[in-house]
Amino acid sequence: xxxFLIRRILYAIPVLLGVALITLWLFHVAGGDPVAVKLGKxxxxxxxxxxxxxxxxxxxxxWQYLNFLKQLVTFDFGTSWSDNTPVRQIFARGLIPxxxxxxxxxxxxxxxxxxxxxxxxxxRGTLIDRFTTAAAIAGISVSSLIYILVGQWLxxxxxxxxxxxxxEYGPRAVYFVALPILIWIVLSVGTxxxxxxxxxxxxxxxxxxxxxxxxxxSETRILFVHVLRNSxxxxxxxxxxxxxxxFTGSFLLEIFFGIPGLGSTLYTAITSxxxxxxxxxxxxxxVLYVCFNxxxxxxxxxxxxxxxLQ
Amino acid sequence: xxxxIGSPRQEAWRRFKRDRVAVFFLGLFISYFAVAVIAQLLExxxxxxxxxxxxLSEQGYPIAESATPPSLxxxxxxxxxxxxxxxxxxxxxxxxxxxxxxxxxxxxxxxxIGMTLGLVAGFIGGWVDEAVVYIYSTxxxxxxxxxxxxxxxxxxxxxxxxxxxxxxISEYVSLGLFNIVVVIGLTxxxxxxxxxxxxxxxxxxxxxxHAARALGYSRRRIMFVHILPNVFHLVIINFSLTFxxxxxxxxxxxxxxxxxxxxxxxxxxIAGAKSELMQGIWWPLLASGLLLFLLTLSxxxxxxxxxxxxxxxxxx
Numbered sequence: 001x002x003x004f005l006i007r008r009i010l011y012a013i014p015v016l017l018g019v020a021l022i023t024l025w026l027f028h029v030a031g032g033d034p035v036a037v038k039l040g041k042x043x044x045x046x047x048x049x050x051x052x053x054x055x056x057x058x059x060x061x062x063w064q065y066l067n068f069l070k071q072l073v074t075f076d077f078g079t080s081w082s083d084n085t086p087v088r089q090i091f092a093r094g095l096i097p098x099x100x101x102x103x104x105x106x107x108x109x110x111x112x113x114x115x116x117x118x119x120x121x122x123x124r125g126t127l128i129d130r131f132t133t134a135a136a137i138a139g140i141s142v143s144s145l146i147y148i149l150v151g152q153w154l155x156x157x158x159x160x161x162x163x164x165x166x167x168e169y170g171p172r173a174v175y176f177v178a179l180p181i182l183i184w185i186v187l188s189v190g191t192x193x194x195x196x197x198x199x200x201x202x203x204x205x206x207x208x209x210x211x212x213x214x215x216x217x218s219e220t221r222i223l224f225v226h227v228l229r230n231s232x233x234x235x236x237x238x239x240x241x242x243x244x245x246x247f248t249g250s251f252l253l254e255i256f257f258g259i260p261g262l263g264s265t266l267y268t269a270i271t272s273x274x275x276x277x278x279x280x281x282x283x284x285x286x287v288l289y290v291c292f293n294x295x296x297x298x299x300x301x302x303x304x305x306x307x308x309l310q
Numbered sequence: 311x312x313x314x315i316g317s318p319r320q321e322a323w324r325r326f327k328r329d330r331v332a333v334f335f336l337g338l339f340i341s342y343f344a345v346a347v348i349a350q351l352l353e354x355x356x357x358x359x360x361x362x363x364x365x366l367s368e369q370g371y372p373i374a375e376s377a378t379p380p381s382l383x384x385x386x387x388x389x390x391x392x393x394x395x396x397x398x399x400x401x402x403x404x405x406x407x408x409x410x411x412x413x414x415x416x417x418x419x420x421x422x423i424g425m426t427l428g429l430v431a432g433f434i435g436g437w438v439d440e441a442v443v444y445i446y447s448t449x450x451x452x453x454x455x456x457x458x459x460x461x462x463x464x465x466x467x468x469x470x471x472x473x474x475x476x477x478x479i480s481e482y483v484s485l486g487l488f489n490i491v492v493v494i495g496l497t498x499x500x501x502x503x504x505x506x507x508x509x510x511x512x513x514x515x516x517x518x519x520h521a522a523r524a525l526g527y528s529r530r531r532i533m534f535v536h537i538l539p540n541v542f543h544l545v546i547i548n549f550s551l552t553f554x555x556x557x558x559x560x561x562x563x564x565x566x567x568x569x570x571x572x573x574x575x576x577x578x579x580i581a582g583a584k585s586e587l588m589q590g591i592w593w594p595l596l597a598s599g600l601l602l603f604l605l606t607l608s609x610x611x612x613x614x615x616x617x618x619x620x621x622x623x624x625x626x
Binding site: 014015016018019022023026027030031032037137138140141142143144145146149150153157244245248251252256266267270271273278281282285286289290 | 444445447448449450451452453455456457459460461463464467468469470554558561562565566567580581583584587588595599602603606607610611614
């Protein structure tokens with residue numbers, strides 16, 4: 001177990017070094033001169049010099065890279081270019097609003113999708129199955145922007161069931177995040193049902209299900225005890241890998257509903273070329289992704305002892 | 311069962327044809343394609359200013375230079391007019407062309423990268439394989455939307471835009487379109503690369519590949535002539551998936567202000583609907599949204615049916 005963990009972590013290190021290299025290259029080389037980005041077309045030469053010094057742009061790319069790695073390890077990403085707040089503080093500020101939307105949406109959405117796919121698998125070949133599968137493929141064919149636009153227009157603007165825009169900290173947040181959560185669930189359920197249905201159907205075709213049926217077990221018991229347990233592996237893997245994206249939240253939902261979370265912060269940072277923030281976000285996103293991938297592998301092995309931890 | 315057994319391709323087509331809905335959606339897709347080709351031809355033939363840039367009253371029709379709901383005054387007003395008084399129908403018509411350019415070129419770039427890297431990594435193995443795996447694990451570790459957005463901004467302002475301006479395509483393709491194609495191509499090749507690599511690793515153990523080696527064929531010939539056709543179903547299915555992703559991404563990138571800018575596209579119309587809906591102007595969104603929906607649906611459905619038809623092992 002420990003050896004497996006160590007191996008996976010050791011393998012993750014070069015990947016993260018690579019991500020850091022790509023990120024730095026993207027923003028310091030491919031994107032043009034970062035100083036020009038910050039100071040505009042006709043900057044004051046003294047300012048340019050000061051900024052170059054501050055960013056360490058006189059150093060070779062290699063030194064800039066090492067410096068970036070140091071920032072990463074010490075978790076000190078400097079300050080934002082737009083308002084000079086430390087990047088760390090920006091994260092702390094955006095985390096709560098993002099999670100108040102993404103956590104309930106993810107939990108509810110996954111539960112609904114799993115329940116639906118089990119139901120569909122149980123009723124395989126019937127009208128319910130065909131209807132749900134058709135609805136799922138139609139559902140994923142609608143642009144996510146349209147769900148958001150129409151949802152906001154119909155439910156908030158026309159029917160006044162939810163506020164159109166804004167956010168409040170504390171318990172009143174529920175009022176503001178309800179509609180984004182609802183839309184998130186609608187957005188994710190189609191894809192999830194399609195995936196979980198395939199997984200469940202694969203299990204249902206297996207011999208042990210036939211044996212259970214022959215023993216006279218009820219369909220519900222077969223489904224919820226036997227099949228669900230065996231299809232748990234791919235389901236858990238998929239859910240674990242999705243967790244890092246809960247932190248970035250949904251750009252579009254946060255922008256549309258004025259939720260001051262990490263998604264909208266990142267969007268503002270990208271549009272205003274706030275390089276320190278964008279670089280930090282990219283790196284942290286990758287770190288989370290890699291960590292949860294390791295976790296998924298670990299869970300995989302724990303759930304199914306046949307998979308060795310080599 | 312039919313008595314004759316055709317080539318694998320004929321068999322696949324036979325299996326595909328059994329699904330009537332899939333055949334219908336394939337027909338729908340082909341009609342879309344025809345519309346896109348006509349739009350492109352008209353653009354070449356007509357030249358600037360394009361009809362979609364003119365308001366209907368400028369063309370002599372009794373229609374106000376503001377948003378008007380669908381009417382039967384002229385065929386151009388069937389889907390209503392935009393807030394500037396231009397034909398929605400013409401704009402979604404042109405948008406079909408943009409969608410096909412984005413979808414086809416984006417998917418092509420992505421598939422070419424993914425296919426080649428996957429093939430080479432799987433077949434040659436050794437350090438080449440390790441390098442390719444390392445590259446795609448690294449790219450896949452960067453959150454997708456973040457990489458896409460960051461690239462979209464970078465391609466627009468940096469040296470890449472300079473390169474674009476010096477290329478001959480800059481006369482035909484706007485920077486916004488070019489941008490989307492590059493971004494889609496560079497971000498969405500990983501899945502295919504992974505799949506192809508895994509499949510090639512299996513296929514290269516088969517006897518016919520050993521036979522080809524024994525005959526002294528070059529590695530390039532074995533890879534592209536002998537192995538590629540046997541993993542090509544993956545390429546086709548992935549192409550359809552990426553085609554859809556690309557078109558959907560156009561909408562999002564254009565909404566975020568880094569997409570198509572010089573010409574009308576579905577993304578632009580959907581993005582514009584944000585303020586229009588609140589004023590009760592629903593027809594541009596309905597027209598563009600519906601066209602986008604039907605195209606995506608037909609590709610998704612045909613893609614599913616293709617997967618079942620081309621890879622019978624997947625059928626449960």
